[in-house]
Amino acid sequence: MGAINLGQGFPDFPMDPVLVELVAKAMRDGFNQYAPMPGHPPLLETLAEKIGYLYKLPVHPVSEITITPGGTYAIYTALSTILQPGDEVIVFEPAYDSYIPNILMNGAVPVTVPLDYPSYKINWEKAQKAKTSKTKAIVLNSPQNPTGAVLSESDIEELRKLVHDTNIFIVSDEVYDHIILDGKSHCSILRYPDLFERSFVCFSLGKVFHCTGWKLGYCVAPEPLTKEFRKFHQFNAFSCFTPTQVALATFLKEPQHYLSLPDFMQKKRDFFQELMSATRFRALPTHGSYFQIYSYEGISDEPDDVFAKTLVARCGVAAIPVSAFYQSGKDDKVLRFCFAKKKETIELAVEKLTKI
Numbered sequence: 001m002g003a004i005n006l007g008q009g010f011p012d013f014p015m016d017p018v019l020v021e022l023v024a025k026a027m028r029d030g031f032n033q034y035a036p037m038p039g040h041p042p043l044l045e046t047l048a049e050k051i052g053y054l055y056k057l058p059v060h061p062v063s064e065i066t067i068t069p070g071g072t073y074a075i076y077t078a079l080s081t082i083l084q085p086g087d088e089v090i091v092f093e094p095a096y097d098s099y100i101p102n103i104l105m106n107g108a109v110p111v112t113v114p115l116d117y118p119s120y121k122i123n124w125e126k127a128q129k130a131k132t133s134k135t136k137a138i139v140l141n142s143p144q145n146p147t148g149a150v151l152s153e154s155d156i157e158e159l160r161k162l163v164h165d166t167n168i169f170i171v172s173d174e175v176y177d178h179i180i181l182d183g184k185s186h187c188s189i190l191r192y193p194d195l196f197e198r199s200f201v202c203f204s205l206g207k208v209f210h211c212t213g214w215k216l217g218y219c220v221a222p223e224p225l226t227k228e229f230r231k232f233h234q235f236n237a238f239s240c241f242t243p244t245q246v247a248l249a250t251f252l253k254e255p256q257h258y259l260s261l262p263d264f265m266q267k268k269r270d271f272f273q274e275l276m277s278a279t280r281f282r283a284l285p286t287h288g289s290y291f292q293i294y295s296y297e298g299i300s301d302e303p304d305d306v307f308a309k310t311l312v313a314r315c316g317v318a319a320i321p322v323s324a325f326y327q328s329g330k331d332d333k334v335l336r337f338c339f340a341k342k343k344e345t346i347e348l349a350v351e352k353l354t355k356i
């Protein structure tokens, strides 16, 4: 009780007041009724411009982008659009917790492939072995939760080989697209037109603009896939909160608002890592997302879920055991810490962590 929460992935610092003001203005200006089902048209336009600017992919705003209530909803809707009972879906573990329940809810079968420890890179040989005639889709996540791993150009080459001559769909979770660190560039599926043809690419505006409670995201997919995606969306959420869409249509027109994010988050990650070097935890390589993972080998032999509780009891700091992101509960003695926090929160938490 009363522990500092570095477990859950949400910022504790305020979001940009300019964006807050734009939402308030949208409400005052009367944008308080249903938005069109695919999304507020000026926001769709702005997102298409942004995708063209960042990834050189010409995306049609009206027929290839759908605004959704969060990235998770976009992923679930994409999976529901393509899956039939008995289909298999390749998922890399440790994995964000919604993928496997979403696959099971569609009567399909998750086929899990472990990422290599401790690099958390995709083992493409294992992925190839997991592929069968029933493989309907592969779920990717870069930057990755919980590990902070990011895809590289060579991963994209391997992905190409994996899906070549198949009808496998790609569901790409890119909710941390602008939280990419260490000078890496984001290998969005939107950069690769040949892969985009078979993809649903899912984003979260709440994650990148420090307002996770907004639950606003979008899915980019080629027109025929978007058409099917919207058949689900039409009778599910139907449309999303209008004022935030109106605000973001303006806010996103200024590239600096998203181009400044890697630097902003890099400072937080580096500050956290620097302070943590005074503890007995060992940082594992991460290059994106809200998260830094640490090995506690040499501190305790307890299983990670038990050790996470010990940490709350003894230090008053909450972290997430990485075994929670595996179906099998694989335990490499690693904890996930969220560094998307105020300076004071990080300082206080790390001071407590030095005590173990």
Ligand SMILES: Cc1ncc(COP(=O)(O)O)c(C=O)c1O
Binding pocket: 009, 069, 070, 071, 072, 073, 096, 141, 144, 145, 173, 175, 203, 204, 205, 206, 207, 212, 215, 216, 217
């Ligand atoms: C990998 C990943 N995908 C999706 C989400 C959820 O995004 P949203 O809040 O927009 O639904 C999260 C949030 O933790 C996440 O870590």
